[in-house]
Amino acid sequence: MTESCVAKSRKDNRPSGEGMCGAVFPPPATGPRGFRASSAAPERHGARTGQFGDPSRRRPAGEPSRAGVRAEPRMIRRVLLMWRQVSFWPRALRCVNGAVVAPGTSRIRSGTRSEPGRPVHRNGQRRPVQGEAVSRVEPVLARALFRTPLLRLDVAHRGRVRRLGLKLESRGPTGSVKDRSAVGLLRALHDERPLTPGTVVVESTSGNLGLALARMLPGLGCDFLAVVDPKTPHTTRRMLTDRGARVLVVDEPDGRGGYLLSRLRRVRELCADNPGYRWPDQYENWAAPDIHRRVTGPELTGQAGADLGTVYVPVSTGGTLAGIGAHLREHRPDVAAVAVDVRGSLAVAGSAGRRLIPGIGASRPSAFLAAPHSYDRAVHVDDIEAIAVCRILVEDVGLALGGSSGCAVRAMLTDREDDGPDDRLSVCLAADGGGKYRDTLYSDDWATEQGVAKEITSAVEHLRSEGLFFDRKHQEH
Numbered sequence: 472m473t474e475s476c477v478a479k480s481r482k483d484n485r486p487s488g489e490g491m492c493g494a495v496f497p498p499p500a501t502g503p504r505g506f507r508a509s510s511a512a513p514e515r516h517g518a519r520t521g522q523f524g525d526p527s528r529r530r531p532a533g534e535p536s537r538a539g540v541r542a543e544p545r546m547i548r549r550v551l552l553m554w555r556q557v558s559f560w561p562r563a564l565r566c567v568n569g570a571v572v573a574p575g576t577s578r579i580r581s582g583t584r585s586e587p588g589r590p591v592h593r594n595g596q597r598r599p600v601q602g603e604a605v606s607r608v609e610p611v612l613a614r615a616l617f618r619t620p621l622l623r624l625d626v627a628h629r630g631r632v633r634r635l636g637l638k639l640e641s642r643g644p645t646g647s648v649k650d651r652s653a654v655g656l657l658r659a660l661h662d663e664r665p666l667t668p669g670t671v672v673v674e675s676t677s678g679n680l681g682l683a684l685a686r687m688l689p690g691l692g693c694d695f696l697a698v699v700d701p702k703t704p705h706t707t708r709r710m711l712t713d714r715g716a717r718v719l720v721v722d723e724p725d726g727r728g729g730y731l732l733s734r735l736r737r738v739r740e741l742c743a744d745n746p747g748y749r750w751p752d753q754y755e756n757w758a759a760p761d762i763h764r765r766v767t768g769p770e771l772t773g774q775a776g777a778d779l780g781t782v783y784v785p786v787s788t789g790g791t792l793a794g795i796g797a798h799l800r801e802h803r804p805d806v807a808a809v810a811v812d813v814r815g816s817l818a819v820a821g822s823a824g825r826r827l828i829p830g831i832g833a834s835r836p837s838a839f840l841a842a843p844h845s846y847d848r849a850v851h852v853d854d855i856e857a858i859a860v861c862r863i864l865v866e867d868v869g870l871a872l873g874g875s876s877g878c879a880v881r882a883m884l885t886d887r888e889d890d891g892p893d894d895r896l897s898v899c900l901a902a903d904g905g906g907k908y909r910d911t912l913y914s915d916d917w918a919t920e921q922g923v924a925k926e927i928t929s930a931v932e933h934l935r936s937e938g939l940f941f942d943r944k945h946q947e948h
């Protein structure tokens with residue numbers, strides 16, 4: 472195997488972590504009830520001495536202030552409050568999804584439900600059980616859960632106009648649905664054994680999960696080693712190193728149209744050589760589907776409302792679809808969950824072949840979607856057509872989405888082509904935005920290099936000749 476360590480962390484003094492690799496959870500016995508409910512992880516909150524100042528340096532009560540005026544405590548409080556409002560307002564409040572909120576709060580309103588043995592807050596944050604110290608880890612994770620908007624569009628195609636909702640996961644903290652997966656995975660890893668400062672976390676990623684982990688792990692004092700491949704956009708690799716992650720590029724093709732199997736082999740070797748490394752294992756850890764069942768699914772159905780008919784979810788590990796599908800089965804059995812895969816991927820059946828779009832597809836079947844009831848049906852999409860859809864979306868509504876979102880929209884058009892007059896809302900999970908793909912999926916130079924420039928142009932022309940047009944009719948919410 473050939474590999475190159477493209478970039479090293481800016482923090483190179485990495486103490487060896489503790490713990491073991493392989494936080495692999497058993498798959499659920501049957502349906503959603505089989506999802507693991509993690510046990511509480513007692514941990515002491517880092518005791519921050521002097522948080523409110525050194526008592527020995529405080530002015531004794533009643534002693535005049537430096538100004539020589541004995542201020543009334545009520546007056547002091549008022550002055551302090553006014554001063555804070557004037558000087559700290561921009562920093563003290565931040566804008567999340569268009570709303571101004573206090574720091575440390577997120578706008579997740581729908582979502583999590585209490586499970587036996589795992590009490591949770593409304594925003595998915597684990598509530599400490601009685602007697603347990605507040606975890607230093609939980610607030611960092613809970614802050615990464617954002618409520619993302621649902622953008623409503625009208626889509627004209629082949630003489631019909633349909634209603635489409637795009638669940639814009641690009642509005643999460645690192646711009647993809649993997650922000651949520653990372654919270655579930657790290658929470659499970661920490662519940663299994665505390666993630667102590669200095670721990671090295673290693674993960675195989677096509678990019679998005681890596682970005683999410685790279686954002687959260689420094690807040691926990693942990694180091695991150697991202698095992699990526701040549702399809703990971705350079706922008707993503709740069710962002711990873713900027714956040715202090717080490718990036719290891721595995722460039723040996725796995726013989727199944729991608730690099731996944733080579734990446735996973737490398738992660739196993741690293742864990743065997745470094746027993747202290749911890750591996751969340753997004754491909755087999757049921758904590759990822761579980762957070763989508765408890766958070767993403769309820770958020771999506773709450774926004775879409777009663778006339779939601781079908782949800783289209785792009786698949787790589789299958790974790791997002793498995794979780795949303797479990798939520799739908801339990802709470803909205805009238806809504807169909809459709810697996811969106813790309814030609815050349817084995818994630819949900821199919822046969823191995825060339826794949827152009829990062830983030831979607833896999834070189835092996837999804838471990839989370841093996842059960843027959845995990846989704847209603849699958850649509851395999853041509854990647855050239857998906858890129859064409861992405862470009863048309865930019866032309867029509869000025870919205871650049873990632874390639875897997877283009878796949879989801881193309882899948883919806885195919886899937887609903889022969890539908891009757893049913894005008895229930897279709898929602899596509901738009902797993903990430905198009906910014907990272909400016910130099911690839913949206914670049915004519917890249918298309919020429921790949922030898923697909925003409926194919927993309929004629930796919931755009933063909934879809935336009937079928938009347939494909941997007942119109943931004945409704946407001947996001």
Ligand SMILES: Cc1ncc(COP(=O)(O)O)c(C=O)c1O
Nearest residue numbers: 679787788789790791830875902
């Ligand atoms: C852009 C994009 N789309 C879709 C997916 C699929 O998500 P999952 O791995 O949960 O199937 C991913 C996963 O990395 C992704 O990055």
